[in-house]
Amino acid sequence: MSTLATLLRPTSLEEYLGQTHLLGENKPLKIASEKGHIFSMIFWGPPGVGKTTLAQILAKQNGRDFYDLSAVSAKKTDIKDIVDQTKSQRMLTQTYKSPILFLDEIHRFNKAQQDFLLPYVEDGTLILIGATTENPSFEVISALLSRCKVFILNPLSSEEINQVIDKALKYLHVPLKKMSAETREWLVQYSNGDARKIISLIDNTVTLYKTVTLESFKNTLQSNQLSYDKKGEEHYNTISAFIKSMRASNVDAALYYLARMVESGEDPKFIARRMVIFASEDIGLAAPTALVVANAVFEAVTHIGYPEAQINLAHGVAYLCKCEKNRSAYDAYFAALRDVQAFGSLPIPLHLRNAPTQLMKNAGYGKNYEMYPEKTKSLLPEKLKHKKYLPLKQ
Secondary structure: OOOHHHHOOOOOOOOOOOOHHHHOOOOHHHHHHHHOOOOOEEEEOOOOOOHHHHHHHHHHHOOOOEEEEEOOOOOHHHHHHHHHHHHHHHHHOOOOOOOEEEEEOHHHOOHHHHHHHHHHHHOOOOEEEEEEOOOHHHHOOHHHHOOOEEEEOOOOOHHHHHHHHHHHHHHOOOOHHHOOHHHHHHHHHHHOOOHHHHHHHHHHHHHHHOOOOHHHHHHHHHHOOOOOOOOOHHHHHHHHHHHHHHHOOOHHHHHHHHHHHHHOOOOHHHHHHHHHHHHHHHHHHHOOHHHHHHHHHHHHHHHHOOOOHHHHHHHHHHHHHHOOOOOHHHHHHHHHHHHHHHHOOOOOOHHHOOOOOHHHHHOOOOOOOOOOOOOOOOOOOHHHOOOOOOOOOO
8 A cells, every 4th residue: 555655746846845946947957857858866865855756757757767776675686687678678669768767775885786887877778866865975986976966955944844744634634724833833843854754644643543633743653663763863862872882982882782773774884984983083092093993894894785794893893992092182173173263364473384486485484494393382373372282192
């Protein structure tokens, strides 16, 4: 049985809500659709903002076959099957248009899978539309990224979410006046710009309680089983507990929270990135090799993927937990940053300035520069010359 979100899915750009910066008059995707000039692209944005829907509409309005794959479960053979079908269609008719391959959660494709896809995108056999909630600069290989235009999709506005609410209520035959202004405002805030999230809540609440009161919505939320929502509170609670356990050098707790994230299908690269940050932020100068190890873990999980990547993660977590902790470099940098923000671009001491011309030399640039001055000598601007961001002894 189709979900309410599927039943309410727009089928044309005229019905589509949001992303006016891409679909308004004279905006890039509006023009591309009207001219039939559909090219490989990546939609980067939070959940529930219409990435899949927009790809489907572009395919439909331009008469292209649409193949929908999830990078979580898709294999190279799935892509090869689509390529073979495309080649067969071209043999039957020379006017056959390249189909659109929609790859949801493209950030979950490992490097080898992306490399396999690349030549078919490059030669136009397939038009790739990828969707991701993660920064594609970090998740998509440079060769594939260079062949795609990245479009950023924004959360839906309060006005747009209100339109989604109205559409859902009408479909469920619930009079709009049945919902109070207070309840509507609460729903808008709860949605956080995610249409799918709010449609699902309305559907479940009407099914369970036959009402649309604030109390019934809250009861619906409480009745749901606790789950690991990668964009919800449990996601942030778990990663927070993971980091704090490593900070406390509690390897048992850190491995437990790691296991929870892995078991819930968390992206291994997300976990590894947090470990790379942790290596500099919390271990820092106490064990400089921690950053090397954390980076090695990130590289490993990028190339390997699940299930084996969990072993790399566990190895790295155990190592980071056992390292001594030292936040002095982190604290020192942000102390310096606060001074930059407070005082702006203070004049750099003359003896530290570059002097490529005689005029600059005559003005004192580079004068009395010492290549190896005493360690206690300040090289800071005059206003900050007594500042010590990082103690000499570490």
